[in-house]
Amino acid sequence: MAKNKQDSRFKIAHREALIGCGLAIVNIVWWYGFAFGLGSKPPEEYSYIFGFPAWIFWSCIVGFLVMVVLVAIVVKFVLKEVPFEEENGKKDEVNSA
Amino acid sequence: MNWAVLTPLLVFLVIIFLIGFWSNRKMAKADGFLGDYFLGSREFGGLVLAMTMVATYGSASSFLGGPGAAYSIGFGWVLLAMTQVATGYFTLLVLGKKFAIVARKYKAVTLIDFLKARYKSTPVVLLSAISIIIFLFSAMAAQWVGGAYLIQSLTGLSYIGALFIFTLSVLVYVTIGGFRAVVMTDTIQGIVMFFGTMILLVAVIVAGGGVSTIIADLVTINPNLITPFGQDGQLTSAYISSYWILVGVGVVALPQVAVRAMSYKNAKAMHKAIIIGTIVVGFIMLGMHLIGVFARPVLPGIEVADQVIPLVALEVLPAWVAGIILAAPLAAIMSTVDSLLLLVSSAVVKDVYINYVKPDASRNHVMKVSMAVTAVIGAIAFVLAISPPDLLIFLNLFAFGGLEAAFIWPLVLGLYWKFANKYGAVASMITGIGSYIGIHFYNQAYGDLLGVHTVTVPVFLSLIAFVLFSLMFKQEAYEFPSTTIKKEA
Incomplete structure (x- = not known):
């Protein structure tokens, strides 16, 4: 009984660790793709958005906002609340289920 | 002396002191001295947790060195700095709930406690304690120098005088307040950093005549400043990307960050911290480095990188706002120093002294020793910072990378791989630190190996060593203890 409960908490933890890796991969791809996709040409050919060169606008500014939105979505809808302490474990688990 | 600038700074220092005293009184009521002094009784909520992670991680380099580099290198350095957005969510998600649960089972209050309980090996504990003491002490002493320079440039005091003020303020509140004082002041410092960045960014853009004008001026100075490749085209995409390991995902393994990943109250606090942390760290990194680039046309000809931000602030803002x-x-320097100071002293007191010298020490004795060791370490840092020895600068250069190479796999695989064992951990730490030092010298002599930052290769080598040695001396699959059994039955 106790063992199953412990395993179920770990299962959630493992899933969320993988989600963290997934977010980092999305972040890296977005960051790299826009920076070097748009920024590799000579600076005379750059296009500009709100005064910023397009590559830094998409890669760093929008990229940051996208990550904030993704992280917020993941936290609100995907992460599960689990109890950390052993004593009040039962009660909290019912609440979060 | 410029009192209009100094007054707000002094007010700030006074607030910090008051928090130290308040924490000390609260601590007197807590049950376990060690847990509270070094971990604040694991009761921190989301905002505090996020801010303490940001403030500890954001050091002198985020506010002085980094923007200074952006000033001379251009947008390429902004791109590089943005790899740090990951620290906001990655650390808490990857160490995450498993680390929080397991740390409570082990009753661990430091990273070394966790490693000790997981691997049950004296070599692992001693190797970790030695790496922390050497690397973190050097990292800390270097910040000491930075803090003193900043106070010197603001007050016009002598370097020694500035260093003395800095040491005294840090020591008083760390020695007295412990971890709780540190995270509480971190929270205030994090908030100061956030709004400071916002105000300065707006002021610089206004002073430069708007973003389009600034960019046009940058192109006139040197068109390479607006490319991702640096003012001389010296940055490659591989090199910039390797910062994802050094300051992005690798940050998981820094002991000062990991210890915070076990200090929160509950899952709700952690969830909130992930969102706040991502926003704050991303905003500060983006803002400060953009300020560095934008400062170039506003205030051309600054030679010392660390002076870019102070000079620009004094230029574009009224004196009291600049203060x-x-x-x-x-705040950034102090909040990094205080956490490192506490970690080094916890490595000395908890991990070496109580483990191997005097296991039966009483609460009162431990309390006295902790405070004394913290004060002594601070005093040594002061003496070393008076005229920093070359060795110190040298060690500080690879303090972060060295710690990451040493701890990342023993920590991450210890949590998630059941066949991780002490042979793998020891092999991984030795390989990580050894190859880091070797490649550091190679890169200095011949240029960057494979065109990436020094930390990259050692992180992969230490992974291979970890897996190889764990499988070679294979033990039974590890199961985390289940302390609930007694109560449930």
């Missing part, structure tokens, strides 16, 4: 803004880098 508040410049509390941000001071």
Whole structure:
């Protein structure tokens, strides 16, 4: 009984660790793709958005906002609340289920 | 002396002191001295957790060195700095709930406690304690120098005088307040950093005549400043990307960050911290480095990188606002130093002294020793910072990378791989630190190996060593203890 409960908490933890890796991969791809996709040409050919060169606008500014939105979505809808302490474990688990 | 600038700074220092005293009184009521002094009784909520992670991680380099580099290198350095957005969510998600649960089972209050309980090996504990003491002490002493320079440039005091003020303020509140004082002041410092960045960014853009004008001026100075490749085209995409390991995902393994990943109250606090942390760290990194680039046309000809932010703040803002803004880098330095100081002293007191010298020490004795060791370490840092020896600068250069190479796999695989064992951990730490030092010298002599930052290769080598040695001396699959059994039955 106790063992199953412990395993179920770990299962959630493992899933969320993988989600963290997934977010980092999305972040890296977005960051790299826009920076070097748009920024590799000579600076005379750059296009500009709100005064910023397009590559830094998409890669760093929008990229940051996208990550904030993704992280917020993941936290609100995907992460599960689990109890950390052993004593009040039962009660909290019912609440979060 | 410029009192209009100094007054807000002094007010800031006084607030910090008051928090130290308040924490000390609260601590007197807590049950376990060690747990509270070094971990604040694991009761921190989301905002505090996020801010303490940001403030500890954001050091002198985020506010002085980094923007200074962006000033001379251009947008390429902004791109590089943005790899740090990951620290906001990655650390808490990857160490995450498993680390929080397991740390409570082990009753661990430091990273070394966790490693000790997981691997049950004296070599692992001693190797970790030695790496922390050497690397973190050097990292800390270097910040000491930075803090003193900042106070010197603001007050016009002598370097020794500035260093003395800095040491005294840090020591008083760390020695007295412990971890709780540190995270509480971190929270205030994090908030100061956030709003300081915002105000300074707006002021610089206004002073430069708007973003389009600034960019046009940058192109006139040197068109390479607006490319991702640096002012001389010296940055490659591989090199910039390797910062994802050094300051992005690798940060998981820094002991000062990991210890915070076990200090929160509950899952709700952690969830909130992930969102706040991502926003704050991303905003500060983006803002401060953009300020560095934008400062170039506003205030051309600054030669010392570390002076870019103080000089620009004094240029574009009224003196009293500049004083508040410049509390941000001071806050960043102090909040890094205080956490490192506490970690080094916990490595000495908890991990070496109580484990191997005097296991039966009483609460009162431990308390006295902890405070004394913290004070002594601070005093040594002061003496070393008076004229920093070359060795110190050298060690500080690879303090972060060295710690990451040493701890990342023993920590991450210890949590998630059941066949991780002490042979793998020891092999991984030795391989990580050894190859880091070797490649550091190679890169200095011949240029960067494979065109990437020094930390990259050792992180992969230490992974291979970990897996190889764990499988070679294979033990039974590890199961985390289940302390609930007694109560449930």
